[in-house]
Amino acid sequence: MQLMTSCAAGAALLLLLHCCQIASIVGHESALTVVKNPDGREGGGADEETEVAVDEEDLEVVQPTEDWQTLKPGQAVPAGSHVRLNLQTGQREVRIGKEQLKYWTQEHRETEEIQSTISPDDLKWAMKKMKEELNPVRKETDRQLTVQHIHDSVASKYRPLDELKRDLAQLDLLVETDVQIMKRLLDQFNSSNSTTEQRLSILLELEYLVHQVDNAQTLCSMGGLQLILEGLNSTDIRLQESSAFVLGSAVSSNPVVQVKAVESGALQTLLTVLATAQPLRVKKKVLFAVAALLRNFPYSQRHFLSHGGLQVLSELFKADGGGVLRTRIVTMLYDMISEKELISQAGLDLVLDASHEERVHQYSQVSLQGELLEKGWCSLVPQLLESTEHDYREKALRALLAMAPMCLDQYRLDSSLLGSLLSLRDQYQEMVQSEMIVGEENGYFAEIVELIHALQFKMK
Structure with missing residues (x-):
């Protein structure tokens, strides 16, 4: 019994000394962390983890890594390292602490890799x-x-x-200005070697160029206007048509060229072409040139009236059965009447400049109303209402309203005009109803009805 007791006491003493030795190595700041077994239970053969700090000057210091490594007796580890006692093997193991591991993997390792390169x-x-x-x-x-x-x-x-x-x-490229081009074209047109086809092509190019105001004026200074007038007197209807087209484009909204054209006798040449037997396509282009020459130009309008222009237009109006030329003529007359009326209304303003006064004076010398009444236009224009084209009827109604101050007495005596207005009113009112069904309250036909009502009101 005493022998067993002494044996137990000796075992206890050895265990106590072993624990003291572990305590002296681990130090007073050690901590023990219990790691779960693979089956999830704690203790009972599980690994124990502890974080220790030791004096590196007295002991051999082991540099831990990311993996667990076994500590030999007498070895120490840096502060912050993780140390565990494997209860299954009875050996101590160490690795880098969590904070050190994080620093190592995210920053220190990158620096090490960069430096190593x-x-x-x-x-x-x-x-x-x-x-x-x-x-x-x-x-x-x-x-x-x-x-x-x-x-x-x-x-x-x-x-x-x-x-x-x-x-x-080397490529012989030549960049020409518009002036150089027009000079070259006029030289080619004047050449005796040029064919009719070539001259037609030249006129087409000139018509494109003279839309620019400066080019049209330059063409006149080069003598191009005289060549165009010669083309109007040509026996070839194609040259007549193209020449009239160029002339109309050159004088459009270009007072300088308008003056030169009138002084060169262009107006008389155009009226002569209209008074003679010519194809329809030639007369259409000639009328275009006449209208462009008269528009907003009282000087030309006065010459037009003095050279029997209204008489020429009335004969042309009577001979036209299709209404194409009639519509162009009526539109031209409406424009001339409206221009003079607008100038008279603008003359009522208190502030006037010298140029406006001069234009008022020039328009006062154009006796258009008296000429229209004398040449029978009060009975000619209503004939355009017989057309089946809505556009022709609209232009006729506008011209009749513009001529009403001088033609009102003849309107009232014209039974054919009264009947046409009543018939057209009923016809267009039905069309207005159709417009309203599709949502067009102020459509084109409603505008024509308003023109009819306005003319009927004046005739009462």
Whole structure:
């Protein structure tokens, strides 16, 4: 019994000494962390984890890694390391602590990898580069080399200007201005070697150019206007048509050319072409030129009336059965009446300049109303209402309203006009109802009904 007791006491003493030795190595700041077994239970053969701090000057210090490694007796670990006692093997194991592991994996390792990639040759190159940067002469040389490189790169992509000029000269390219083009065209038109087809092509090009005001004036100064008038007197109807087209485009909204055209006798030439037997397409272009020559130009309108222009138009109106020429003539008369009326109304303003007073004076010399009444236009214009074209009827109604102050007595005596207005009113009112069904309350037909009502009101 005493022998068993002494044996137990000796075992207890050895266990106590072993624990003290562990305590002396681990230190007073050690902590024990219990790790779960694979089956999820704690204790009973499980690994125990502890974080210790030791004096690195007295013991051999082991540098831990990410993996667990076994500690030998007498070895110590840095502060912050994780130490555990494996109860199954009875050995101590260590690895890097959680904070150290995080630092190592995210920052320290990246730094280590970057530093490890710098070779001695790279370091020598960097030192050489620093010396070159500190040398101003070398820097200027490098800058010049860079500029030269850029210049050479650009020069390789683009061709020199002298070389381009030489190539263009070899291609015999000629860039012409509008003036040069018109001069060349007029020379070709005047040439005896030019065919009719070539002259027609030239006139087509000139018509395009004279839409510009300066070009039209330049053409007149070059003598082009006289060539156009000669084309109007040609026996070839194609040249007549094209010449009238060029003339009308040149005088449109161009007072300088309008004056030169009237002084050159263009108006008399145009009226002569209208008074003679000509195809419809020629007369349409000639009427276009006459209208352009008269528009907003009282000087030309006065010459038009003095040369029997209204009489020529009345004969043309009577001979036209289709209504195409009638509509153009009535529109021309309406424009002339409206222009004079607008100038008279503008003359009521208190502030007038000298140019406006001059225009009022010029329009006062145009006795258009008396000429219209004398030449029978009060009975001619209503005939256009017989057309089946809505556009023709609309233009006739506008002209009849504009002529009402001088023709009102004849309107009232014209039974045919009264009957036409009643019939047209009923017809267009039905059309207005159709417009309203589709949502057009103020449509085109409603406008025609308003014109009819306005004329009927004046005739009461």
